[in-house]
Amino acid sequence: MSLKGKHALITGSSRGIGRGIALKLAENGVKVAIHYVHNEAAAKDTLEKVRKRGSDGFIVQADVTKPEDIKAMFRKVADEFGELDIFVSNARPEAEAFFQPPMDITLEQWDTAFDSQAKAFLIGVREATPLMKNGGKILAITYAEGSRTGGLQPWVGMGSAKAALESLVRYFGVALAKRGITVNAISPGWTEDSVLNSLPQQVQDLITNWHVRGWTPMGRLGTPADVADVVGLFCSDDAGWITGQVIYADGGASLMNPGVPTEIQIG
Numbered sequence: 001m002s003l004k005g006k007h008a009l010i011t012g013s014s015r016g017i018g019r020g021i022a023l024k025l026a027e028n029g030v031k032v033a034i035h036y037v038h039n040e041a042a043a044k045d046t047l048e049k050v051r052k053r054g055s056d057g058f059i060v061q062a063d064v065t066k067p068e069d070i071k072a073m074f075r076k077v078a079d080e081f082g083e084l085d086i087f088v089s090n091a092r093p094e095a096e097a098f099f100q101p102p103m104d105i106t107l108e109q110w111d112t113a114f115d116s117q118a119k120a121f122l123i124g125v126r127e128a129t130p131l132m133k134n135g136g137k138i139l140a141i142t143y144a145e146g147s148r149t150g151g152l153q154p155w156v157g158m159g160s161a162k163a164a165l166e167s168l169v170r171y172f173g174v175a176l177a178k179r180g181i182t183v184n185a186i187s188p189g190w191t192e193d194s195v196l197n198s199l200p201q202q203v204q205d206l207i208t209n210w211h212v213r214g215w216t217p218m219g220r221l222g223t224p225a226d227v228a229d230v231v232g233l234f235c236s237d238d239a240g241w242i243t244g245q246v247i248y249a250d251g252g253a254s255l256m257n258p259g260v261p262t263e264i265q266i267g
């Protein structure tokens, strides 16, 4: 698949899944705006890797919980690229900024979750589309398990914010359909080389073993490259008839039945 000559902005592409998406698009000839909030060194390193793959781009700093920062980020994209073909809304604050159960979460933590997901996407799409032509691709990276379940109690802020993000994907899908711009969400399962690595080792091991033992039918965690491959598919012209959808990219984990032990389900 060649996306040569196209321009992309990927929020949160200094690290993790966002970095994987930036590198995959670069391999396909896309010029990439690498976005970060604090970790400039990591953003520069991603840009270096983009250049090693024969493409180019620039780095841009913005706190996506701040509307003015988002607008300034798009001004830089307009100055550097003059146009935009692909916008991936991927950034998510560190867990301590929002990770509290429903009876304890502060309004500030709640706002951080919603501002970084739903409001950032609302503003981002409205800033991105004036730069886009027919055929533009907008993608949101969600975690749809958090939108539809309630067990992981401290996820309440982010789960609710991702649910609002997924709802916005549907509304923007309709709003931008006549312009030929598609809007979709990709929902990865637990992914290596991401926020997972920042969790205590015991938690990492528990999550990894649970998925390898059977919760993910494909028997492993995902990788940023797995998610990036799906982004690549959606950026192809052949995906132009799909809009407003939330697509799981999780090795089948979302197919499992939480009411039945995995050992019984997978035989």
Ligand SMILES: NC(=O)c1ccc[n+]([C@@H]2O[C@H](COP(=O)([O-])OP(=O)(O)OC[C@H]3O[C@@H](n4cnc5c(N)ncnc54)[C@H](OP(=O)(O)O)[C@@H]3O)[C@@H](O)[C@H]2O)c1
Binding pocket: 011, 012, 013, 014, 015, 016, 017, 018, 035, 036, 037, 038, 039, 040, 042, 062, 063, 064, 065, 089, 090, 091, 092, 093, 094, 116, 141, 142, 143, 187, 188, 189, 190, 191, 192, 193, 194, 195, 196
């Ligand atoms: N990891 C998983 O297993 C998993 C599973 C399902 C869905 N997801 C989704 O995938 C996306 C990426 O997750 P990840 O685990 O790869 O992320 P990550 O490794 O924790 O990286 C987070 C990225 O977001 C940026 N960021 C953090 N706070 C920000 C803010 N206030 N404003 C702007 N940028 C900010 C960070 O920039 P700095 O480097 O500058 O800090 C970094 O680039 C998220 O939307 C997440 O919900 C992840």
